[in-house]
Amino acid sequence: MATSEIVNLTTVKRDSTFVDHLSPDGRLLRRCIQCGTCTASCPAAPAMELSPRRMWRMVQLGMEEEVLRSKTMWLCSLCYQCQVRCPRGIPLTETITRLKEMALKRQMAASRESAAFYRAFTAVVRRYGRMREVEFMVRYFLQGNPLSAFGFAGLGLTLMSRGKVHPEMPKLGGRGRFDKLFERVAELEGQR
Amino acid sequence: MTRKYLFYPGCSQDSSALEYKVSTLAVLEALGAEVKELQDWTCCGASAASVMSDLLGLVLPARNLALAEQSREGWDVLTVCSACYTNFRRTMEAAADPTTLATINQALDVEGVTYHGQAVARHVMDVLANDFTVEEVTALVKRPLTGLTVAPYYGCQTVRPYSPFDDDQRPTSMIAVLEALGATVHNHNREASCCGTSLLTTKPELGVKMTSSVLEACEPADCVATVCPMCHMNLDSYQGKVSQELGREVRIPILFLPQLMGLAFGLPESAMMFKRHVVSVKPVLERLTEAKAA
Numbered sequence: 018m019a020t021s022e023i024v025n026l027t028t029v030k031r032d033s034t035f036v037d038h039l040s041p042d043g044r045l046l047r048r049c050i051q052c053g054t055c056t057a058s059c060p061a062a063p064a065m066e067l068s069p070r071r072m073w074r075m076v077q078l079g080m081e082e083e084v085l086r087s088k089t090m091w092l093c094s095l096c097y098q099c100q101v102r103c104p105r106g107i108p109l110t111e112t113i114t115r116l117k118e119m120a121l122k123r124q125m126a127a128s129r130e131s132a133a134f135y136r137a138f139t140a141v142v143r144r145y146g147r148m149r150e151v152e153f154m155v156r157y158f159l160q161g162n163p164l165s166a167f168g169f170a171g172l173g174l175t176l177m178s179r180g181k182v183h184p185e186m187p188k189l190g191g192r193g194r195f196d197k198l199f200e201r202v203a204e205l206e207g208q209r
Numbered sequence: 210m211t212r213k214y215l216f217y218p219g220c221s222q223d224s225s226a227l228e229y230k231v232s233t234l235a236v237l238e239a240l241g242a243e244v245k246e247l248q249d250w251t252c253c254g255a256s257a258a259s260v261m262s263d264l265l266g267l268v269l270p271a272r273n274l275a276l277a278e279q280s281r282e283g284w285d286v287l288t289v290c291s292a293c294y295t296n297f298r299r300t301m302e303a304a305a306d307p308t309t310l311a312t313i314n315q316a317l318d319v320e321g322v323t324y325h326g327q328a329v330a331r332h333v334m335d336v337l338a339n340d341f342t343v344e345e346v347t348a349l350v351k352r353p354l355t356g357l358t359v360a361p362y363y364g365c366q367t368v369r370p371y372s373p374f375d376d377d378q379r380p381t382s383m384i385a386v387l388e389a390l391g392a393t394v395h396n397h398n399r400e401a402s403c404c405g406t407s408l409l410t411t412k413p414e415l416g417v418k419m420t421s422s423v424l425e426a427c428e429p430a431d432c433v434a435t436v437c438p439m440c441h442m443n444l445d446s447y448q449g450k451v452s453q454e455l456g457r458e459v460r461i462p463i464l465f466l467p468q469l470m471g472l473a474f475g476l477p478e479s480a481m482m483f484k485r486h487v488v489s490v491k492p493v494l495e496r497l498t499e500a501k502a503a
Contacts, residue, residue, distance in 0.1 A: 040263065041263075041309075060402065060403050060419050060422075061408070061415055061419075064412070064414075064415045091411070091412070092408070092412060092415060094365075094403050094405060094406040094407070094408050094416075094419070095256055095295075095365070095366070095406065096365040096366075096369070096402075096403035096406075097365055097366065097369035097370040097377075098365070098369070098403075100369075100370050101369050101370050101377045101378075110370070111299075114259050114260055114263075114266075115263065117260045118259075118260055118261070118262065118263065121260060121261070130411070131411055134257075134407065134410070134411050135257045135260045135261060136261070138255065138257035139254075139257050139258055139261045139265075142251075142252045142254065142257075142258070142269070146251040146252060147220050147251055147252050148220035148221070148224075148252055148255070150220075150221075150224055150225060154410075157410075168413065169410070171449075172446060172447075172449075175446065175487055176225070176446060176487070179484070179485045179486065179487060180227075180485055181224070181225045181446075181485060181487075182224060182225055183224065194251075195251075197319045197320075198268065198272075198316065198317075198319050198320055199265070201315070201316045201318070201319045202262060202264050202265045202268055202316050203262070205264060205312055205315055205316055206262055206263075206264050
């Protein structure tokens, strides 16, 4: 869906409870007055298929499928400009994180590549309790788009020569440092 | 009064941004602060954990805050990374809701710690600008940064959205510190713009544009001063790609604010570790030597 496209609300599938699922503050989106400050403040807006203002209107209207099917939320770099400038006090940036979570859990096709990044990061944290940058990057490129790794090979070597990154042997087998904690969190999330 | 801090390094401080940790600790020592590393600290979850799960994004920072509370000294938690800082402050705010705090603690039970929502996390920018007077900083300057023009760069999460210590649109904390060191401040309007963060990896075309716009604004200066390891990584190591994007060579040294303080305090090179930078810091050192001779 392009930013300029007109939506026929009588034919599009809508779920009016969409905002309520964007916990904890999604329902605050009902306050949105469509002023467009979010779009004007967003450094990624020109590259988005849906502008932030349009996306929030679609969320308000319950157009869950269309929103989650886009890549828009994955272009958010968490700069928080839209959130601090929103004249209605809506925590927009935090709510984008909830959209990402939803798209990831629903395994949306457009989210696959970005999801690989977040999955790889948390897998490393679960395993060791702390980040290991090299293993994270290897896991990401293997899960996501292995060919894109070539674009970063030169940079990787430069960083290694400066002692900025150092490969460590991955630990295979055995329990991860945070297995128990992650399992407990998943259990509690299921109850919420 | 001795100022005391529990230092939470965060993952990047033992690898890609080791020079940030080393220079911060050296500068705080010179300023007479007492600093202890938080024992058994773990990852704050960065920007990834809360995407995987809202609760996980609170539990990972809360574990570290709980450890800080357990240490019983009641010292502020000092963080040098703006992403860690944002996660800690977000967790502190979320803990004000008793139901959320209870759920966090149900999860932390498996780690054998309890979070009470009392530990206070602070950014090194806040500490350096507000816990020490300009006179205290000036008194330590042995080699003033006279003749050096520095572009302050705060990035986003240092000042947004949870920062209580500076303006979230036009931050100013760094100015007095840089001037106390004898540097000239280059005013520009990208000081709190986004560096591109992980977009440089996941959406490189967009990420490089964001990095470029920051570097372009800073370019008239001799160097940039940053207070975030992520911003530093992007601004320092992507200048090749930025040059391609802008169609001309861009080359400007990116220094952590504590490294600049270390330079002015006359601390040894081992406290600054300039050799780890991708863009050489040499022009900055030469500029200072020239200024001294003149």
